[in-house]
Amino acid sequence: MNNDWIDVRHSPEYQIETIHAHFEGHAYDAHWHDSYLVGVTQQGTQQFHCRRNKITSTPGDIFLLEPGEIHDGDAPIEGGFTYQTFYLSPEWLDREIRHLFHDTPSSYELSFAKTLNSDPRLAQAIAQTFQLLHFGEFRIVQQSALDNLLAHLAPHIHWRAEASAAHLALGCAHLAREYMHAHLNEDLSLQELAAATGTDRFTLTRAFKQAFGIAPHAYLVQLRLAEARIRLSQGEKPVQVAAELGFADQSHLGRWFRRAYRLSPAQYRQICTNLPD
Incomplete structure (x- = not known):
């Protein structure tokens, strides 16, 4: 019996996709996205390869992937795993971060310091913002939640020199x-x-x-x-x-x-x- 499911919503205004999904066994083959991924494992154990490492994510763990980073997905333990994630467009994320923080360098691009992170406050911000975007709350409420999410995401962001x-x-x-x-x-x-x-x-x-x-x-x-x-x-x-x-x-x-x-x-x-x- 296949108990896999996936719920995807698309927000053209913010150039954001929200995904709530559950997989058991093999989830997906190696692939990459042209977006930044910001997600949290809610239930079970999620295992994937990224940056040439095997990564194991358990409930409360946050995973952060940059555009172009190759990753796959598996559930190594019975019962599978459930996660929530945002796909954030590079243009939107760069613009919003620069609006929030005025001392950002002009010739650098955003980079995540680590793929797997433990940060309860960021995990809570992801969960709250996800609910508001995924189920269509008032725009002003969504925008405030996104600002809060970015503020908690900022400590995990590094600025990497753009390749000439x-x-x-x-x-x-x-x-x-x-x-x-x-x-x-x-x-x-x-x-x-x-x-x-x-x-x-x-x-x-x-x-x-x-x-x-x-x-x-x-x-x-x-x-x-x-x-x-x-x-x-x-x-x-x-x-x-x-x-x-x-x-x-x-x-x-x-x-x-x-x-x-x-x-x-x-x-x-x-x-x-x-x-x-």
């Missing part, structure tokens, strides 16, 4: 990533990617895994899925999204989308837009 364009141009791995972003809807081969970066496919694969912890083909799939989420949330139909992002058909998109997010593209589109498929 010259630095990003070094190394075939970074060049390959830039090439995939520019050609994400094309049926790229490893040979083509290697040729575009001036190396061979074996060297490229090794360098890419070392730099980003994931193979080039897996990164391209995740890149397409991230773009699919954006387009579906704007009301585009799954069949159109699949065709424009290089998937063979809607079913092909659906298989990858479910593996990463445990929702079908149509379900995600309906959650974000209230439009029928």
Whole structure:
């Protein structure tokens, strides 16, 4: 018997998604998001890999992930695990933090010091803010709760120097990533990617895994899925999204989308837009 469930809400005003979910056994395959994840484990034991470490989160633990950080999810103990999490857009989070704290540096980007944290006050702020956003409280109440959440999140934030364009141009791995972003809807081969970066496919694969912890083909799939989420949330139909992002058909998109997010593209589109498929 499968007791897994997931409840997703989308707030276009704040560029935030709230997710309340329960999984037993294998939860989801390795993937990444283009958002910051701020969440708390409510029940059970959640286990996942991130930053090349195996992380175990138990009730009250807070997990903080940056955009692009690869992670998976499993329930190693009978009964599974339940969690609440926010997906915060980088643009929104950076803007709000700079509004709250006037001494933030101008040429740096937000970074989380640790993936797993124990902070009861932050955990309480997550729970309170989640309820208000997920179930649609008055906007002024939501905004006050978000400010309180960010104030408690601030001690866990570091400022990391942004990589310069010259630095990003070094190394075939970074060049390959830039090439995939520019050609994400094309049926790229490893040979083509290697040729575009001036190396061979074996060297490229090794360098890419070392730099980003994931193979080039897996990164391209995740890149397409991230773009699919954006387009579906704007009301585009799954069949159109699949065709424009290089998937063979809607079913092909659906298989990858479910593996990463445990929702079908149509379900995600309906959650974000209230439009029928």
